[in-house]
Amino acid sequence: MAEAKQGNRWTMVIDLDKCTACQACVIACHAENNVPTVGPEQINMGRAQHWLRIERYWQGEYPDLRARYIPVLCQQCQHAPCEPVCPVFASMHSDAENINVQVYNRCVGTRYCGNNCPYLARVFNWFDPYFPEPLNEQLNPDVTVRYRGVMEKCTFCIQRIHAGADRAALEGRPLRDGDVVPACAQVCPTDAIVLGNLADEHSRIHEFVKSKRAFALLEDLGTEPAVIYLKGGESHVS
Amino acid sequence: MSERISRRQFIALSGLTGTAMAVSGCTINLQEPTHLEPYVVPPEEALPGQKVMYASTCGQCPAGCGILVRVSNGRALKIEGNPLHPLNRGKTCARGQAGLQVLYNPDRLRNAVRQDQRGAKNYRPLYWDAALSLLADRVKAAQPGGVAFYGNLIPDALATIVTSFLQAIGGQPPVLYDTLAAMDGRRTLASATAALLGSSTPNLPLFDIGQADILYSFGANFNETWISPVAYGRAYGQMRSRPLGTRGYFVQFEPRLSATAAVADKWVPVAPGTEGLVALALGGIIRELGLARAKDSPAAALFRAVDVRGIAAASGVAVEKLEELARAFARFPRPLALPGGGLAGHTNAAPAMTAVMTLNALMGQAAGPESPILLTPAPPDPAFASALPSSFADVKALIDRMSSGAIDVLFVAGNPIYDLPVATKFAEAMARVPFVVSFSYIVDETAVYADLVLPNNTYLESWGYQVVTPAGARPCISSQQPVVTPLYDTRQTSDVFLDLAQRVSDATRKALPWPNTVAFMQEQMAKLVGKDASYSTKTAAAVWAGFRQYGGWWPQDEARTQARQVAAPAGVMVPRPKLEGDPAQYPFVLYPYPSTLLGDGRGADQPWLQEGPDPITTASWGTWVEINPETAKELGLARDEVVKVISPHGQIEVIVYTHPGIRPDVIAIPLGQGHSNYGRYANRRGANVLGILAPAVTDAGDLAWAATRVRIEKTGRQQTLPRIENNVGVDFANQAGKFPG
Structure with a gap:
């Protein structure tokens, strides 16, 4: 398990008070990351392949009922339970971004990592993805297409992190807040999702993570997620 | 070019020229050689070709959001929102994201086809010239007024051309009926707004919910599909961004807890069709308690002598609760009531919407510079006036003309056989039309019964523009341009009509003199010369360039259009809703709702949208019926049981989903599935609830x-x-209960 290192600390903040579960992020993630669709039979077997899903919980009883939404994606743990169980170091911590990465060409498909992930954020390719022509034209050339037997998960759109860093280097300046916007944050109509570098003191998320509303999923497991949620739904009318 | 150019550089540069030609019309910065990636020896993992963004307009629903499409090597790779576009500001919804699967759908028609026997699906390919002369002959031979056009809310460029064409041949104006627009209540909302605010022309408003302290939404599912969900989603985010204490209290009145109601601070399950009555009761109580801020307004008259007790009994909301809600609404400086689409589906639609709008007037919010009701501003030129969708009564009139043999040629740019209730007998009427032309890009349920299918280009391959309605704080004409060359031998429908006009008569040649849509657009856009924009509008050429580059035309600064004063709603009383069917025989009220992902069914051919989970049930790839758990228990039903839902006009089979947030006397079914012909991803999945609806008409038509x-x-x-x-x-497959995810 990797200790928090110096350098970048990519962190995502999700404001649950703003999330409307509109699913725009889910579809944007499919489009950006070449995530295949698996069809109804596979979904019934628990093999839905969304990297990002919006969980819905009921609160109260009819008629005083509310739904609570939590978008769940790879939490990019600083102490990631998926890393030590991988026999081939396919699931590992990246020093440069300080997130958890999956090396697809190392993965041998033991699924130990998926088994060990308390957030159920990892999805497995049970079959080769199928894109009947010309649907294959939609594939994003910046992202690998994964094949049967490979585990995959949210990468914080690492291709966009790299592109942002390259652009900044090209312009001879340090990476600024807002240079890197993952697909889910870019599309989110309510701006519920924000990605930033916690190492950058001027980043917007610096304020957010200090909020009284901030919490992490299953905090007591000590996984130290890099996804911080802001609790929602406090009302000023009784 | 320097003389000392090396072979390697030469090849690199020729590669670049090719790329530049492929992506002409967009910018490549030649000053930055670091961006150039020659074909010769590409660096490891780098891709040849510079990625470029094309600005255009989304075509997945009638809202008209601006998009930027990332294109590389002639392939469209990703759709993003256009950050400059005043409506959606860089954001899109789930459906907007899936547009690439319209373009690259494997089941698209690849050329014009005709079939000799309707429904036989024995399509024979046809050259466009042959198809158009066949069509011209049919149009010329038609009886006077015998050519009709039925479509969805099509982009304004096409609508303008079609309207001129029909006018020139002496036909009736096109019938543009849209299921989403009907479920938004667009027409009813526009006329209720016009009646309240004393405007002679119907005007579709956009409500600025971002500034509201307290928001009462009467059946407006604005976070899902209502009118302009991305614009409302943005505003909802603003409302929730304000600090605690002024964060915006949000109450949803709706028989079913929708995904919008799910994020409300309070959900009030009112009886179906009594939303307007509840608004009336709230206004009555506010007036009674002396909390009205516009006591002397003529609008206050509506709330005189309201039967609060009677409304409480009819709506199922107790008098005490109504009082509590009324006091809360009157307590904050900026209250706002939304007359949503849910109201438009009942027989009392018009007075119900008026009651909600008048509630705003009672609190002094309907008019004046502080009003959150933003009227659609006047277009920059009368040529850009946008028409409202046709009413259901117009559709019925068309069906009558078709059945009586008055129509010889029917153009269809939509899917009425899927969209309209079976009881309207559209299919039977269409069978009596001698010649039917469909413009569907895929063989859909209507195209199967067409004689000629002239596939339209998808919206990512088409030219056009859309007058954004409602536009919010400034007028906006959103531009549409092809982001890739058309994949197949398809032709955009506006070009078909321009070509047809050349072949039919002198009158049509005169009315539509343009050789193609681009020429038509250039002439239209020349009307914007000298108008304020963030780019130069000095010459027609400058407008044309800026219009495509920035994604449309809109003024630089916001100028909110609000009503100056409130007119008196003329003696409106909200009647009880009338429901079709005998309550003894049909005990439940059916609440159909547009799917967040599939819309009214147009999205069902896109696998991303099929697989996208519904926000409430997390279900996908099927149709379910939402039943209150108590009702299900009484009926002895459990989840995943298949049941028949039977109306007086038909029946469908759907899967039971017990939904704790629905009234026990109501069942809800999402739209979208039940296609028999709409490509491999849509066919034979779920059921189409639109088919079994009664063809009842509201008092707004x-x-x-x-x-x-x-x-x-x-x-x-x-x-x-x-x-x-x-x-x-x-x-953890199928281990239900282990993880409550």
Whole structure:
């Protein structure tokens, strides 16, 4: 398990008070990351392949009922339970971004990592993805297409992190807040999702993570997620 | 070019020229050689070709959001929102994201086809010239007024051309009926606004919910599909961004807890069709308690002598609760009431919407510079006046003309056989039309019964523009341009009509003199010369360039258009809703709702949208019926049981989903599925609830889509509804209850 290192600390903040579960992020993630669709039979077997899903919980009883939404994606743990169980170091911590990465060409498909992930954020390719022509034209050339037997998960759109860093280097300046916007944050109509570098003191998320509303999923497991949620739904009318 | 150019550089540069030609019309910065990636020896993992963004307009619903499409090597790779566009500001919804699967759909028609026997699906390819002369002959031979056009809310460029064409041949104006627009209540909302605010022309407003302290939404599912969900989503985010204490209190009045109601601070399950009555009661109580801020307004007259007790009994909301809600609404400086689409589906649609709008007037919010009701501003030129969709009454009139043999040629740019209730008998009427032309890009349920299918280009391959309605704080004409060359031998429908005009008569040649849509657009856009924009509008050429580059035309600064004063609503009383079907035989009220992902069914051919989980049920790839758990218990029904839902006008089979947030006397079914012909991803999945609706009409002349009663019958069969709830994680398949995800 990797200790928090110096350098970048990519962190995502999700404001649950703003999330409307509109699913725009889910579809944007499919489009950006070449995530295949698996069809109804596979979904019934628990093999839905969304990297990002919006969980819905009921609160109260009819008629005083509310739904609570939590978008769940790879939490990019600083102490990631998926890393030590991988026999081939396919699931590992990246020093440069300080997130958890999956090396697809190392993965041998033991699924130990998926088994060990308390957030159920990892999805497995049970079959080769199928894109009947010309649907294959939609594939994003910046992202690998994964094949049967490979585990995959949210990468914080690492291709966009790299592109942002390259652009900044090209312009001879340090990476600024807002240079890197993952697909889910870019599309989110309510701006519920924000990605930033916690190492950058001027980043917007610096304020957010200090909020009284901030919490992490299953905090007591000590996984130290890099996804911080802001609790929602406090009302000023009784 | 320097003389000392090396062979390697030469090849690099020729590669670049090719790329530049492929992406002409956009910018490549030649000053920055670091961006150039020659074909010769590409660096490891780098891709040849510079990625460029094309600005255009989304075509997945009638809202008209601006998009930027990332294109590389002639392939469209990703759709993003256009950050400059005043409506959506860089954001899109789920449907907007899936547009690439319209373009690259494997089931698209690749050329014009005709079939000799309707429904036989024995399509024969046809050259466009042959197709157009065949069509011209049919149009010329038609009886006077015998050519009709039925379409969805098509982009304004096409609508303008079609209207001119029909006018030139002496036909009636096109019937543009849209299920989403009907479920938004667009027409009813526009006329209620016009009546209240004393405007002679109907005007579709956009409500600025971002500034509201307290928001009462009467059946407006604005976070899902209502009118302009991305614009409302942005505003909802603003409302929730304000600090605690002024964060915006949000109450949703709706018989079913929708995804919008799910994020409300309070959900009030009112009886179907009594939303307007509840608004009336709230206004009555506010007036009674002396809390009205516009006491002397003529609008206050509506709330005189309201029967609060009677309304409490009819709506199922107790008098004490109504009082509590009324006091809360009157307590804050900026209250706002939304007359949503849910109201438009009942027979009392018009007065119900008026009551909600008048509630705003009672609190002094309907007019004046502080008003959150933003009227659609006047267009920059009369040529850009946008028409409202046709009413359901117009559709019925067309069906009557078709059945009586008055129509010889019918153009269809939509899917009425799927969209319209079976009881309207559109299919039977269409069978009596001698010649039917469909413009569908895929063989859909209507195209199967067409004689000629002239596939339209998808919206990512087409030219056009859309006058954004409602536009919000400034007028906006959103531009549409092809982001890739058309994949197949398809032709955009506006070009078909321009070509047809050349072949039919002198009158049509005169009315539509343009050789193609681009020439037509250039002439239209020349009307914007000298108008304020963020780019130069000095010459027609400058406008044309800026219009495409920035994604449209809109003024630089916001100028909110609000009503100056409130007119008195003329003696409106909200009647009780009338429901079709005998309550003894049909005990439940059917509440159909547009799917967040599939819309009214137009999205069903896109696998991303099929697989996208519904926000409430987390289900996908199917149709379910939402039943209150108590009702299900009484009927002895459990989840994943297949039942028949029977209305007086038909029946469908759907899977039971017990929904704790629905009234016990109501069942809800999402739109979108039940296609028999719409490509491999849509066919033979779920059921189409639109088919079994009663063809009832509201007092505003629209389809009363929420006014059908139904009963439920068991089939004894089981079918698992695909959903991720309780079914998440690689190794936890079907262990329901283990993870409450």
